[in-house]
Amino acid sequence: MTDDGILVAQTGDIPDGEAIKIDAALTGTVDDIAIFHDDGQFFALDDTCSHEKASLSDGYIEDGVIECPLHAGKFCLKDGTVLSMPATEDVACHRLIVAGTDIRVVPNPARLA
Ligand code: FES
Numbered sequence: 798m799t800d801d802g803i804l805v806a807q808t809g810d811i812p813d814g815e816a817i818k819i820d821a822a823l824t825g826t827v828d829d830i831a832i833f834h835d836d837g838q839f840f841a842l843d844d845t846c847s848h849e850k851a852s853l854s855d856g857y858i859e860d861g862v863i864e865c866p867l868h869a870g871k872f873c874l875k876d877g878t879v880l881s882m883p884a885t886e887d888v889a890c891h892r893l894i895v896a897g898t899d900i901r902v903v904p905n906p907a908r909l910a
């Protein structure tokens with residue numbers, strides 16, 4: 798890995814309002830990473846909900862918030878802050894670099910495997 802991050806996707810791979818899951822084996826992190834596209838902006842969080850084992854990349858994106866598909870806990874896309882019950886803990890966020898059509902992840906050092 799370099800400061801330029803890890804190339805994980807192209808912007809066209811993720812339609813607006815959707816997300817993809819990047820395998821932890823590619824990012825060297827303890828959890829898979831979900832990359833979300835919300836209204837022209839891209840965000841990256843740990844994929845696993847902090848409540849139970851649900852994949853946030855399967856959740857519902859609206860106005861900068863991801864809603865968990867299992868029990869509807871909500872998290873801020875920008876920084877992973879928990880916003881609603883039943884989730885009570887934040888999820889980790891990761892830095893993204895979008896250059897042209899390339900999407901690169903710079904894994905959160907606290908979440909490296
Ligand atoms: Fe996400 Fe319960 S697993 S809110």
